[in-house]
Amino acid sequence: MALIVQKYGGTSVGSPDRIKNVARKVAKFHAQGHQIVVVVSAMSGETNRLIALAKELTPAPDPRELDVVVSTGEQVTIGLLAMALHAEGIPAKSYTGAQVKILTDDAHTKARILSINDAAIRSDLSEGKVVIVAGFQGVDTEGNITTLGRGGSDTSGVALAAALKADECQIYTDVDGVYTTDPRIVPEARKLDTITFEEMLEMASLGSKVLQIRSVEFAGKYKVKLRVLSSFKEECQGTLITIEESKSMEQPIISGIAFNRDEAKITVQSVPDQPGIAYQILGPVADANIDIDMIIQNSGHNGLTDFSFTVGRSDLDKTINVLDSVKAVINAKGIESDKSLCKVSIVGVGMRSHPGVAAKMFRTLSEEGINIRMISTSEIKISVVIEEKYLELAVRVLHKAFGLGGAG
Amino acid sequence: MALIVQKYGGTSVGSPDRIKNVARKVAKFHAQGHQIVVVVSAMSGETNRLIALAKELTPAPDPRELDVVVSTGEQVTIGLLAMALHAEGIPAKSYTGAQVKILTDDAHTKARILSINDAAIRSDLSEGKVVIVAGFQGVDTEGNITTLGRGGSDTSGVALAAALKADECQIYTDVDGVYTTDPRIVPEARKLDTITFEEMLEMASLGSKVLQIRSVEFAGKYKVKLRVLSSFKEECQGTLITIEESKSMEQPIISGIAFNRDEAKITVQSVPDQPGIAYQILGPVADANIDIDMIIQNSGHNGLTDFSFTVGRSDLDKTINVLDSVKAVINAKGIESDKSLCKVSIVGVGMRSHPGVAAKMFRTLSEEGINIRMISTSEIKISVVIEEKYLELAVRVLHKAFGLGGAG
Numbered sequence: 124m125a126l127i128v129q130k131y132g133g134t135s136v137g138s139p140d141r142i143k144n145v146a147r148k149v150a151k152f153h154a155q156g157h158q159i160v161v162v163v164s165a166m167s168g169e170t171n172r173l174i175a176l177a178k179e180l181t182p183a184p185d186p187r188e189l190d191v192v193v194s195t196g197e198q199v200t201i202g203l204l205a206m207a208l209h210a211e212g213i214p215a216k217s218y219t220g221a222q223v224k225i226l227t228d229d230a231h232t233k234a235r236i237l238s239i240n241d242a243a244i245r246s247d248l249s250e251g252k253v254v255i256v257a258g259f260q261g262v263d264t265e266g267n268i269t270t271l272g273r274g275g276s277d278t279s280g281v282a283l284a285a286a287l288k289a290d291e292c293q294i295y296t297d298v299d300g301v302y303t304t305d306p307r308i309v310p311e312a313r314k315l316d317t318i319t320f321e322e323m324l325e326m327a328s329l330g331s332k333v334l335q336i337r338s339v340e341f342a343g344k345y346k347v348k349l350r351v352l353s354s355f356k357e358e359c360q361g362t363l364i365t366i367e368e369s370k371s372m373e374q375p376i377i378s379g380i381a382f383n384r385d386e387a388k389i390t391v392q393s394v395p396d397q398p399g400i401a402y403q404i405l406g407p408v409a410d411a412n413i414d415i416d417m418i419i420q421n422s423g424h425n426g427l428t429d430f431s432f433t434v435g436r437s438d439l440d441k442t443i444n445v446l447d448s449v450k451a452v453i454n455a456k457g458i459e460s461d462k463s464l465c466k467v468s469i470v471g472v473g474m475r476s477h478p479g480v481a482a483k484m485f486r487t488l489s490e491e492g493i494n495i496r497m498i499s500t501s502e503i504k505i506s507v508v509i510e511e512k513y514l515e516l517a518v519r520v521l522h523k524a525f526g527l528g529g530a531g
Numbered sequence: 532m533a534l535i536v537q538k539y540g541g542t543s544v545g546s547p548d549r550i551k552n553v554a555r556k557v558a559k560f561h562a563q564g565h566q567i568v569v570v571v572s573a574m575s576g577e578t579n580r581l582i583a584l585a586k587e588l589t590p591a592p593d594p595r596e597l598d599v600v601v602s603t604g605e606q607v608t609i610g611l612l613a614m615a616l617h618a619e620g621i622p623a624k625s626y627t628g629a630q631v632k633i634l635t636d637d638a639h640t641k642a643r644i645l646s647i648n649d650a651a652i653r654s655d656l657s658e659g660k661v662v663i664v665a666g667f668q669g670v671d672t673e674g675n676i677t678t679l680g681r682g683g684s685d686t687s688g689v690a691l692a693a694a695l696k697a698d699e700c701q702i703y704t705d706v707d708g709v710y711t712t713d714p715r716i717v718p719e720a721r722k723l724d725t726i727t728f729e730e731m732l733e734m735a736s737l738g739s740k741v742l743q744i745r746s747v748e749f750a751g752k753y754k755v756k757l758r759v760l761s762s763f764k765e766e767c768q769g770t771l772i773t774i775e776e777s778k779s780m781e782q783p784i785i786s787g788i789a790f791n792r793d794e795a796k797i798t799v800q801s802v803p804d805q806p807g808i809a810y811q812i813l814g815p816v817a818d819a820n821i822d823i824d825m826i827i828q829n830s831g832h833n834g835l836t837d838f839s840f841t842v843g844r845s846d847l848d849k850t851i852n853v854l855d856s857v858k859a860v861i862n863a864k865g866i867e868s869d870k871s872l873c874k875v876s877i878v879g880v881g882m883r884s885h886p887g888v889a890a891k892m893f894r895t896l897s898e899e900g901i902n903i904r905m906i907s908t909s910e911i912k913i914s915v916v917i918e919e920k921y922l923e924l925a926v927r928v929l930h931k932a933f934g935l936g937g938a939g
Contacts, residue, residue, distance in 0.1 A: 181617060192607050202596040202600035203596075205593065267630075268627075
């Protein structure tokens with residue numbers, strides 16, 4: 124008998140029929156004697172509907188009140204799922220974040236969990252009840268309703284699993300696990316049985332479609348056994364996200380290939396090569412709430428250097444506007460941008476012990492005539508920025524070169 | 532400066548535009564220096580939508596979980612109204628029933644309010660904030676979300692007004708007050724400036740469309756000054772529901788004419804005229820959750836009597852089924868029913884001091900050839916059951932005979 128936390132996303136509970144489907148799934152685990160805590164998102168589309176209502180009233184709704192409105196989405200789902208479980212003959216009880224209580228800080232719309240009171244849940248579980256908890260929400264010390272931000276239900280699930288010392292946290296989604304790369308680009312892409320937390324974090328661009336990155340960090344920190352699996356396919360083990368590296372002899376050097384289409388590169392030309400210049404350029408960009416991805420600065424000539432970085436393509440115009448106003452201050456010669464770029468990354472803990480992985484990646488790309496515009500590396504990841512038109516080709520040839528396909 | 536509790540129903544907050552309209556109304560009172568607590572219902576249609584979702588999962592949803600689901604309707608409205616007030620430049624803060632906290636018993640879907648903690652509301656009011664409270668909901672001692680039943684938002688409003696010792700509780704609806712009778716039947720019907728609580732209770736059949744009867748009882752008990760007015764018409768004083776009788780010299784004998792179309796009369800024939808017979812007949816009917824209205828029992832002949840009562844027409848078949856199974860037990864000769872009936876009532880505290888009111892009513896009806904089938908009286912009301920086809924005629928001639936029209 125295990126204690127399992129199961130999290131079902133918006134698509135999995137998107138209609139009364141799908142909620143019944145979840146109830147049947149939960150009932151099966153319950154019948155096997157497991158203790159089950161279910162965390163649910165709002166029915167798909169509901170959160171957007173509520174945000175749209177708020178935006179009709181004011182373009183920038185007060186975050187506290189937005190949380191009051193948006194948190195109702197998950198509250199509806201917990202009640203409905205409890206009813207569906209009752210209809211299956213399973214005792215079940217729902218909890219809002221406040222009822223649990225999931226205590227957070229007061230950063231409305233992006234609150235962080237401080238603590239979870241597990242007393243009521245443990246008591247219900249010991250009575251054989253399935254406990255259903257509203258994801259994405261909590262309550263601050265003043266009793267205000269808070270939300271954890273988009274994708275926060277994954278974090279709720281992992282945090283509950285950590286607080287309850289659950290044997291496993293299962294994240295049910297509409298995909299059946301983590302793949303070596305996107306199967307729409309490489310049909311030979313293979314579902315991974317396991318992946319390490321570090322790799323999962325580096326696979327962000329793939330992984331974020333599957334799992335909220337913040338929940339992966341949380342799971343890694345609290346050593347929660349996390350599994351991604353499909354709520355629609357039966358009898359599928361999904362992908363287990365592990366703390367230890369696989370002990371298999373056949374440990375692959377790299378585990379997967381991630382990519383991001385919408386990259387834009389900005390180069391600030393001929394800026395003084397002096398301390399503080401990076402902050403002078405990137406400070407105002409960060410202040411404008413623009414996420415910066417890769418950053419490259421070479422040593423220059425004659426005390427001048429070019430400073431390059433990438434941002435999401437939709438942020439390009441905004442970024443250039445910000446830089447236009449700092450250009451004179453930092454005495455730059457000009458600002459150059461390129462928005463038809465993409466990023467491709469190979470990820471794998473195996474590369475730590477295998478020299479020559481970078482060389483192999485660069486040779487593979489050069490054999491296809493693909494020019495590398497930027498390079499960035501970490502312990503377990505090598506990323507390159509290339510022209511977007513080469514994205515599919517690059518992913519395919521790298522997938523093959525590193526032996527990720529089919530029988531692997 | 533007054534402390535005013537304003538309650539807006541589902542139609543008044545039925546869309547973002549209407550919520551903005553409410554915000555402007557509230558802002559005007561706030562600008563006059565009043566302290567305002569606003570109680571809101573769910574946006575019109577929302578409660579029904581949520582109940583329908585629940586019914587898709589199970590025909591008889593668990594009441595605790597139904598309350599979890601249904602209470603989200605008001606929670607959405609409080610957040611949206613707070614945003615709309617912010618957009619008007621008014622500081623405002625929303626509260627769920629649990630946040631207030633409005634403590635109730637644990638009778639889910641029809642809970643009764645036990646107490647209201649006014650500390651947080653008072654503190655916000657003293658800071659100049661408008662306080663917005665979700666109607667219809669509360670929380671029990673265990674922290675479970677409860678609802679007060681349909682129309683419970685009126686009760687929330689009155690209960691808050693009582694707890695805060697508000698100067699007035701204003702119920703905004705889509706009508707502009709209480710009328711002497713339904714203007715669709717009598718075009719000369721006149722809006723009443725005042726009506727007593729007792730009269731309002733007796734006007735139930737008219738009043739229930741305007742005000743939840745339970746809230747009127749509550750207001751009477753706690754001496755809350757209650758006013759019904761339109762959320763759409765400006766500059767209208769509505770109808771004030773008062774504790775004292777009007778001191779006007781021109782005090783009318785009756786205040787209004789109420790009616791109910793859907794009456795059905797049932798007569799249980801020749802039952803033994805002995806103690807306990809009423810309970811033997813009506814006990815099983817009440818157990819079947821059927822509301823009984825008028826009850827008539829005459830003394831009989833030879834130890835036998837006829838026992839008559841009325842029920843809502845939609846309950847007639849169900850009632851007859853129930854009686855069929857008790858017929859043998861009570862040894863009745865037969866059961867007779869008539870479903871083409873209606874009830875017309877004249878209501879007024881003035882009739883206490885004016886003999887002859889009943890006689891005038893009966894004469895007026897007989898002059899039109901309307902046969903009276905049942906009569907029932909209280910201190911301030913006389914009701915008659917007549918054939919339904921005479922309803923409009925009866926209401927019109929009584930309205931005229933008692934001088935309720937136009938200039939009064």
